Amino acid sequence: MKTTADLLKIGDVALVTNFDVDKIPFKLLEMGCLPGNEIKVLQIAPFGDPIYFDVNNGSHLAIRKETARDIEVEILTTKVD
Amino acid sequence: MQNINVALIGNPNVGKTSVFNELTGLNQQVGNYPGITVDKKIGFCKLPNNAKANVIDLPGTYSLNASSVDENVVIELLLNKNDKLYPDVAVVVTDVENLKRNLLLFTQIKDLEIPTILVINMIDRMSRKGISLDITFLEEKLKTKIVLVSTRKKIGIENLKKAIVEYKSIPTEPCLNASSIDVEYFEKLKKTFPNQLLYKLWLVITQDVNFSNIERNEVRNSFTKSNNELKRLQQKETIKRYQFINETLKKGLTIDHSKATDLHSKLDKILTHKIFGYLIFFGVLFLIFQSIFDWSSVPMDFIDSTFADLSLYAKANLPKGVFTDLITEGIIPGIGGIVIFIPQIAVLFLFISVLEESGYMSRVVFLMDKIMRRFGLSGKSVVPLISGTACSIPAIMGTRNIENWKERLITILVTPFITCSARLPVYAILIALIIPEKRILGLFSLQGLSLMTLYLLGFFMAIFSASILNKVLKFKSKSYFVVEMPHYKIPLPKNIGITVLEKTKSFVFGAGKIILALSIILWFLGSHGPGKDFKNAQQIIEKEVYSSDIPINPSVIPDRVSEYKLEHSYIGTLGKFVEPVIKPLGYDWKIGVAVISSFAAREVFVGTLATIYSVGSHSDEETTIKHQMKAEIREDGTPTFSFATGASLLIFYAFAMQCISTLAIVRKETSSWKWPLIQLVFMSGLAYISALLTYQFLK
Numbered sequence: 191m192k193t194t195a196d197l198l199k200i201g202d203v204a205l206v207t208n209f210d211v212d213k214i215p216f217k218l219l220e221m222g223c224l225p226g227n228e229i230k231v232l233q234i235a236p237f238g239d240p241i242y243f244d245v246n247n248g249s250h251l252a253i254r255k256e257t258a259r260d261i262e263v264e265i266l267t268t269k270v271d
Numbered sequence: 272m273q274n275i276n277v278a279l280i281g282n283p284n285v286g287k288t289s290v291f292n293e294l295t296g297l298n299q300q301v302g303n304y305p306g307i308t309v310d311k312k313i314g315f316c317k318l319p320n321n322a323k324a325n326v327i328d329l330p331g332t333y334s335l336n337a338s339s340v341d342e343n344v345v346i347e348l349l350l351n352k353n354d355k356l357y358p359d360v361a362v363v364v365t366d367v368e369n370l371k372r373n374l375l376l377f378t379q380i381k382d383l384e385i386p387t388i389l390v391i392n393m394i395d396r397m398s399r400k401g402i403s404l405d406i407t408f409l410e411e412k413l414k415t416k417i418v419l420v421s422t423r424k425k426i427g428i429e430n431l432k433k434a435i436v437e438y439k440s441i442p443t444e445p446c447l448n449a450s451s452i453d454v455e456y457f458e459k460l461k462k463t464f465p466n467q468l469l470y471k472l473w474l475v476i477t478q479d480v481n482f483s484n485i486e487r488n489e490v491r492n493s494f495t496k497s498n499n500e501l502k503r504l505q506q507k508e509t510i511k512r513y514q515f516i517n518e519t520l521k522k523g524l525t526i527d528h529s530k531a532t533d534l535h536s537k538l539d540k541i542l543t544h545k546i547f548g549y550l551i552f553f554g555v556l557f558l559i560f561q562s563i564f565d566w567s568s569v570p571m572d573f574i575d576s577t578f579a580d581l582s583l584y585a586k587a588n589l590p591k592g593v594f595t596d597l598i599t600e601g602i603i604p605g606i607g608g609i610v611i612f613i614p615q616i617a618v619l620f621l622f623i624s625v626l627e628e629s630g631y632m633s634r635v636v637f638l639m640d641k642i643m644r645r646f647g648l649s650g651k652s653v654v655p656l657i658s659g660t661a662c663s664i665p666a667i668m669g670t671r672n673i674e675n676w677k678e679r680l681i682t683i684l685v686t687p688f689i690t691c692s693a694r695l696p697v698y699a700i701l702i703a704l705i706i707p708e709k710r711i712l713g714l715f716s717l718q719g720l721s722l723m724t725l726y727l728l729g730f731f732m733a734i735f736s737a738s739i740l741n742k743v744l745k746f747k748s749k750s751y752f753v754v755e756m757p758h759y760k761i762p763l764p765k766n767i768g769i770t771v772l773e774k775t776k777s778f779v780f781g782a783g784k785i786i787l788a789l790s791i792i793l794w795f796l797g798s799h800g801p802g803k804d805f806k807n808a809q810q811i812i813e814k815e816v817y818s819s820d821i822p823i824n825p826s827v828i829p830d831r832v833s834e835y836k837l838e839h840s841y842i843g844t845l846g847k848f849v850e851p852v853i854k855p856l857g858y859d860w861k862i863g864v865a866v867i868s869s870f871a872a873r874e875v876f877v878g879t880l881a882t883i884y885s886v887g888s889h890s891d892e893e894t895t896i897k898h899q900m901k902a903e904i905r906e907d908g909t910p911t912f913s914f915a916t917g918a919s920l921l922i923f924y925a926f927a928m929q930c931i932s933t934l935a936i937v938r939k940e941t942s943s944w945k946w947p948l949i950q951l952v953f954m955s956g957l958a959y960i961s962a963l964l965t966y967q968f969l970k
Contacts, residue, residue, distance in 0.1 A: 211506050212499065215674065215751040219509050220334045222372055227513070232536065236545035237641040240650070242756055246513070249372045250756040252637045257752065 191265045195229065196241065196258035201269030203230045206261060213260040218253065222246030229263065275324040277316075277435055278358035280345060280380060282373050283331035284630070284757035285366040286392045289422035289766055291328040294431070301773055309341050313356070318436045327356050333372075335379040335474060336505060339671050343480040349383055350471060360438035361387045362431070367394055367402060368758060370524060374413075374516045375509070378446040381415070382470040386441040388416050388434050395421040401527035409523040414442045423763060447515060449473055452508045456496075464490070477501055538759055542634045552635055556657070559622045560726070563660075567614035574614075578607030597794060604881050605790030609783040612874070615692050617775050619661040624770040627654075628762035636754050646734050647741025648685075649678040649752060656682075656733065659689035660726075662778065663933045667940055674751035681740045683940060684950055687933055688733035688926070690726045693874040697924050698725055700877055703897055705917030728925050736953075789868060789875050793842065797883055800840035808836045837883065856923065856959070857916035857966035859905065866923070873929045915969035919962040927958035 198204055206225050214223075223229065223245045232250070233242040242252040281287035291299075295314025302311045312328040329348065330341035337343045348354055349361075361380050365373035370391065381387050389409075397403070410417050416434050420427035434441075449469040450457040460472055475490050496504075541547055582603045589595040626632045632654055640650025651673045659666035666686050673679035690698075702721050709717045804811070812831045816823045837843050845867070846860030853863045865879040884899040903911035928934070934947040941947070 211502050215753055216336060216502070216505065217333060217338065217674075217751075217753045219506060220336065220372075220375060221753070221755070222375075222513060224506075224510050224513055226510075233539055233543050233637075235543060235637050235641060236548065239641045240637060240752065240754075242539075242543070242637060246371060246517075248369055250758075252633075252640075252752075252754045252756055254640070254752045 193263060193265060194259050195243075195261040195263050196255045198231045198241075198258075198263070198265070199269065200231050200234055203228060203266045203268075204263035205229075205266055207264050208262045209260055214257065218251075218257070221249045221251055223249075223261070228266070229261075275318070275322060275435060275438065276356055276359045277324045277326045278348065278356075278361045279326060279328045279364060280361055280376065281331060281364035282333050282366075282369070282376060284755060285331075285364050285369065285373060286422055287331060287364040288328060289763055290362075290364050290390060290392065290420065290428075290431075291326060292765055292769055293422050293425070293428045294324075294326050297769070299769070299773075301777070309344050311344075316432070318432045320436055322436045324435055325356070327358070332376065334376050334509075335478070337478055337480060338674075341671060343478075346474060346478055346480050349380070349385065350474065358385060360435060360441070361385045362390055362435070363387055364390045364392055366758075367391050367397055367404075368400060371516055371520055374520075375512055377413070377415075378512050378515065379470075381413070382445040382447055382449065384443045384445060384468060386438045386443055388418060388431070388438070388441065389413060390418050390420050390427075390431060392420045392422060394419045394426065395424045401529065403525050403527070405523045409519065412519045412523065413446065414444045416441050445470065447508075447512055451511060452504055456504075477505060535758060539634070539756075542631065543638055548634070548638050552638065555626070555631075559619070559657075560660075560723075562622070563615050563618050567618055570614040571611055574607070574611045578603060578610070581607075596798065597791070600798075601791045601794030602787070604878055605787045606783075607878075609779055609787065609874075611696065612692055613775060613779065615695065616661060616778050617771055619658075619692065620771045620774045621767065623658050623661070624767050625762050628760065628766060630757040630759045633754055633756050637756065640752065644678075646737040647678065647681045647744075648737050649673050649675060649682070651752070651754065652678065652682040655686050656689055656730075659686045659691060662691050662693070663687045663689070663930065664936050665774070667933070667936050670940070674753065677741075677744060677746040680744070680746075680941065680946070681737050683937055684740060684946065685733040685737045687928055687930065687950065687954065688729050688736065690729040690925070691873075691930075693872060693930065694725075694924055696874055697869075697876045698722055698921065700897060700900065701912070701917045701921050704900055704912045705914045725921060725925055732926060732957075789872070790878050793864075793868060793879055793883075796842040796845075797837060797840050800836065801844065802839065804839040805836055808832050808839065811835065842883070855966070856962045857913070857919045857970065859911060861903075862911070862916075862920070870929045870931070872931065873924060876924070915966050918969055919966035922965045923958045923962035925958070926954055926961055928954035 192207070193204075195204065195206075206223060206227055206229060208225055211219075223243075227246040229246075230244040231241060232244050234240075235242070235252075239255040240252045241255060241258055242250070244250055279287055279291055291312065291314060294316045298315040300313050302313070309330060314326045314328070316324045316326050318324055327348075329345045332342040332345050335346055335349075337346050348356060349358070351357060363373075363377045363380055365377065377387070377389060391404070404419075406417055406419070416437075418427055418431045418434050420431060422428075447470075450461070452473075457469055457473075461469060464472055472490060542551060582599050585603060586595070586599045589598065626635075635653055636650040638650070639653045643650055643652055652670070655666040655669045658669060663686050666689075667683050670679050670682045670686075673682060699722075702718050706718050706721050711717060711720065799805070809832050812828055812835055816825060816828055816831070838847075842864050843860065846864040849863045849867065850860045853866065858866065861880070861883050864883060865876045868879045869876040880900060884903070900912055901910070905911055928951045934951060937947040937950060938944055
C-alpha cells in the first residue's frame with residue numbers, strides 16, 4: 191500500500207519509493223534513507239511527533255512529522271495487535 | 272625518522288574519541304583551528320619499531336558533504352596537501368553495529384586516495400548481537416587494512432599501531448569511480464584538469480569550504496551547474512555508494528537474529544514513554560542540581576578557607592610593601608575566586624558527559640522536541656539549555672547541530688538567561704546575607720529554596736523570551752531535524768575523566784585569566800588615586816579628628832584613613848560617578864563598582880567586593896567576605912545589604928547580560944554584531960527595570 195512515512199504506525203516496515211531531494215535534508219540520505227531501502231517505525235514520541243525510525247537496517251534516527259510527510263513509501267508489513 | 276601524521280575520522284557515536292584516548296593517553300593537546308571555535312585535538316603516540324605518530328582527532332562527521340564548521344575542518348585538512356598535519360594515513364573508525372552507515376564516509380575518504388585503515392570498533396558486542404564478519408573478503412573488496420578493536424575490552428589497539436607503522440603497504444585505489452556519477456560531466460572535468468583527482472575536484476565544486484591550493488574559482492567558473500542539478504548528482508553519488516556498500520556487506524557481514532538480544536528497544540520503550548520518560552528526565556535533572564549544590568559544598572568551603580589562610584600567612588610572612596599588598600589583596604583573592612568554581616564545574620561536566628556518552632541525551636531530544644517547538648526552540652535546544660547551567664560558552668557552541676537557523680538563533684539568544692555557574696557565587700553570598708537559615712516543615716532549607724527559585728526564574732525567562740522571539744523574528748526556514756539515536760552504552764570512565772579534566776582546565780585558564788587580570792587592575796585602581804585628597808588622606812583625617820568638637824578616640828584614625836583613601840581612589844571616583852544611576856536600585860557606589868567590573872564576567876562581583884573591602888580596611892585580621900559584607904553600613908547606620916538591596920541585586924544578576932566572552936561567542940556563531948548587541952541591551956534593560964521594581968517595592 192502506498193502512503194507517506196508520517197502515517198506509519200509503530201512496528202510498520204515500509205520501502206522508500208520516492209521523495210523530493212529539495213525538501214529532504216541531505217543528511218537523511220546519507221543515513222541511508224534512499225529509494226529502495228527499508229524503514230521501520232520504532233517509536234513515536236509523546237504528542238505524535240517526532241518519529242523514530244530504523245533506516246536501512248541499522249541507522250537509528252528521529253525526524254519530524256513534516257519531514258516524514260515528504261517521504262513516499264510502500265508498506266511491506268504492518269503490525270497487527 | 273619523521274613522525275607519521277594520522278588522522279582519526281568517523282561518524283559521531285562510533286567511539287572515535289575512545290580510540291584516540293587509547294592511542295595517546297594523556298599526551299593530548301587541545302587547541303583551536305584559526306578563526307573558528309572548533310576544538311583541535313592532537314595527541315602523540317609511540318609505535319612499534321621506534322616510530323612515532325601525531326594523531327589528530329577530527330570532528331565527527333557523517334560524510335564529506337559538510338553542513339557545519341566542524342565538518343568543514345575535516346574536508347579542509349584532507350584536501351590540503353600543504354597542511355602541516357596533512358595525514359600520511361587516515362584511520363576511519365566505525366561501529367560494528369552501524370557498519371553500513373559508517374562505510375559511506377569510509378568510501379569517500381578512500382576516493383581521496385589517502386592510505387586508509389578501517390577500524391571496526393565495539394567488537395565485544397558482536398556475539399551478543401549475533402554478528403559475524405568475513406574480514407578477508409571485506410579487506411579485498413574495500414581495498415583496505417581492517418583492524419578489529421574494542422576500546423572497552425582494550426582489544427586491538429596494538430594491532431592498530433602496527434597497521435599505522437606499515438601504512439605504506441595499504442592500497443590507495445578508490446572504491447567508487449567518480450566518473451560513473453555522470454560520465455559526460457566528469458570526462459570534461461578530467462580533460463580540463465588532468466593532474467587533479469576527480470573526486471577532489473568534485474568536492475571543490477560541491478563543498479562550501481576554504482581551499483588553499485586549488486584554484487576554486489577556475490574550477491567553478493567552467494563547471495557551474497545549478498544547485499538543483501548538483502544536488503541531484505550528489506544524491507546519485509550517495510545511492511551509488513550505498514549500492515556498493517549493501518552489496519559488499521551482503522557477503523561480508525551476517526547477522527544471526529536468533530542470537531541477538533534486544534535490550535536497546537526495551538530501554539527505548541521506557542525512556543521515551545509518555546509518562547515514565549518525562550519522570551526519568553526530571554529525576555535526572557533533579558539529581559544533577561542536587562549534586563552540584565550538595566556534593567560541591569564541602570570542597571568549596573575547604574578551598575574558601577584555604578585561600579583565606581594563605582592570604583593571612585602571606586601577609587604575616589612577607590616584608591611589608593606594595594608588592595606584598597598586590598599579592599595578598601589582589602592576586603590571592605583573585606585566584607581563590609577562580610579555584611572555588613572547580614568542584615561545581617567538574618560535577619556538572621561529569622553529568623553532561625555521562626548523559627551524552629550513554630546515548631540518553633538523544634532520547635531527551637526526541638522526547639522534548641514537540642514541547643520545545645511551541646516556544647520556537649528545537650528538541651536539540653535542551654542540551655545547550657542544560658549545559659548552560661555550567662557555562663553559556665560551550666552551550667552556545669553546542670547549538671551548531673540545530674539545523675534550523677531560526678531555532679538555533681533563538682536558542683543562542685536565550686541561553687544566557689540560564690543560571691550559569693558564574694552566577695552561583697553571587698547568588699550564594701547574597702542569599703546567605705539576606706535569607707535566614709531556616710527550614711520549612713523542618714525539611715527544606717529556605718536558602719536552598721531561594722536558590723532554586725532563582726534557577727527557575729532564569730529558566731522561565733529563557734522560555735518566555737524564546738516565545739516572544741518566535742513571534743517577532745520573521746525567518747522562513749525549513750524545519751530540518753535529524754537526530755541520530757545511538758545505541759546505549761555504559762560510558763568509559765577514561766573518556767569521562769579526560770573530558771571532565773579538559774573542560775575544567777579550559778574553564779580555569781580561560782575565565783581565570785580574565786578574573787586574575789581584573790582583580791589586579793581593581794587592586795591598583797583601589798589603592799591609587801588622583802588628586803590631593805587621596806595623597807593627603809592621613810593629614811585630612813587627623814585634622815578632622817583632632818579639630819572635632821566632640822572628642823573622638825584616635826584609634827579610629829587608621830580605619831577612617833583607609834575609607835577615605837578608597838573613596839578618593841580611581842575606583843571610588845568611578846563609583847561616585849555612576850552612583851546616581853544605581854541608587855534607585857538600592858546600591859551604593861561600592862556595589863556599583865562591583866556591578867561595573869562584573870560586566871566582563873559575573874563571578875568578578877564577589878571578588879571585587881572582597882578586594883574593595885579588604886583594601887578599605889587596614890586591619891590585619893583576615894575575615895571571610897561574608898563577614899565583611901555583613902559589617903558594611905550606610906551613612907544612616909542601617910546595613911548596606913538589606914533585604915531589599917540583596918533581592919534587587921539577585922534579580923539584577925539573574926537577568927543581566929554580563930559576560931564579554933559570551934557576547935564574543937555569540938558574535939562568532941551568528942557572524943554579526945547585531946545579535947550580541949540586541950542581547951546586551953535587552954537583557955541588561957530587563958535587569959535594570961526588574962531590579963528597580965524589586966527595590967522600590969521591598970524598600
